[in-house]
Amino acid sequence: MAATQPARPIAVIGAGFSGTMAAIQLLATLPRDRAVLLCERGGRFGRGLAYGTGASAHLLNLRAGNMSAFPDRPRHFEDWLAALAEGPAEGVRATPAGTFAPRGLYGRYLTELLTDAVTRDGLPRLHLLNDTVSDLAPDPEGFRLRTEGGQTHAVAGAVLAMGNLGAAGEPRSRHRLDPWQPERLGRLHPHLPVLIVGTGLTMVDTVATLRDHGFAGPIVAVSRRGLLPSAHAAAAPWPIPALSAADVATLPALLRRVRREVAAAEAAGIGWRGVIDALRPVTDTLWRSLPPAERARFLRHLRPFWDVHRHRTAPPAAEMIAREIAAGGLSVGAARILSVVDAPAHAAVTLRPRGAGETLRLDVQAILDATGIGRVGETEDPLLRRLIARGLVRPGPFGIGLDAGPDYRVLGTRPGPRLWTLGPLLRGVLWECLAVPDIRNEAADLAGIVAAELDRAEAA
Ligand SMILES: Cc1cc2nc3c(=O)[nH]c(=O)nc-3n(C[C@H](O)[C@H](O)[C@H](O)COP(=O)(O)OP(=O)(O)OC[C@H]3O[C@@H](n4cnc5c(N)ncnc54)[C@H](O)[C@@H]3O)c2cc1C
Structure with a gap:
């Protein structure tokens, strides 16, 4: 009698909040003979872009009460925080608008959840793969997953949990810096001006990171409208508005x-x-x-x-920005970038302030892109480019994120094997898919969908 092959694992690509919670929910839902292969290129599992920061000024944008990782246990994160031996020394800020924890501490919460999932039932069902997934080549039973480090794994299906795509690289300049690489921000000249493109939450973080790294010079932040994020405030709940068909017609x-x-x-x-x-x-x-x-x-x-x-900020972060503006260290404006000309030590940026006929020239040592969302059609991500070339994925509505069905199944230009996605990559399909309260629901839903699909395939 031929030995039965072990069931192929499900791969989850990316171990930020989306991938971590997808893996944890899959482990809770899939039969015990099905493993999960959680792949992360950044070396740190359970942190991702948002929760890998060590800066105590980087606070969660949502109150602790909204940050449970589990839809069915709304107090889970608050209880975890309350049980911390260190208490307030961990940088948790109690404000009249609610309690806001540092994002790094939230990362610790997620890594503990993951450790718990790895060790829980003694079965080695969660495998952590510390490498960049470079390809998913379809085969009759799923995919051959390949990594940049040269590994190959046969998997039954895959969940793309790769977060926001980097912005497309505009404006082009050799002085353009990624705000998510704090070590490079630490190498800036401490007094020469920098430009931040974008005035939202990423800008708020970038200002905190710059100051944290000893940058004392002027910061200019511009966006199309020059709007700053609002801050949270104490607010009583309001009922969900009853909207009619006429209300949503236009x-x-x-x-x-x-x-x-x-x-x-x-x-x-x-x-x-x-x-x-x-x-x-x-x-x-x-x-x-x-x-x-x-x-x-x-x-x-x-x-x-x-x-x-x-998308509002924690009050202490809003106060930091207000202090910066009042002291003249940060100026925020509505403007369009007309051109960027690189010189050896600076970029000459020509801006047209909104509503003005005149242009403005700024010489800055660095341009930090805090605009956020990149487009799939313009992505330079090797895995996505291969999947697009194979017709397994395609851009979502309006070119934002990936196209997918209501069951999170990725849609390509041809029917493909089992490939799902969740988190910010769903932005064109779902509008609310960026924050923890949305992603935790998606992760739980998705696990049920994947388990049902594998069950059907086995029964067929
Ligand atoms: C700075 C910031 C602060 C935020 N604060 C909050 C908040 O306070 N509250 C809230 O609810 N939401 C917040 N958010 C929203 C945030 O988008 C979600 O909470 C969540 O963190 C998104 O996680 P993700 O796993 O989808 O993406 P990411 O965190 O970006 O994780 C994706 C991971 O995939 C990995 N990866 C990508 N490609 C590959 C590959 N080919 N192979 C292997 N690994 C790969 C990356 O290295 C990365 O670790 C914040 C977002 C940001 C950017």
């Missing part, structure tokens, strides 16, 4: 409806934050129910306004 109708709701909340002494938070459970449905032309209009005109209200 963007202006939806905007009018939301403004009416905000006026009602203001009149009740609750404020706009309650309304934006109340919309959260229905934002995805709203996004999908808007006609494509209206969604495109939203991206062109409203998105910066939505983002600064929806």
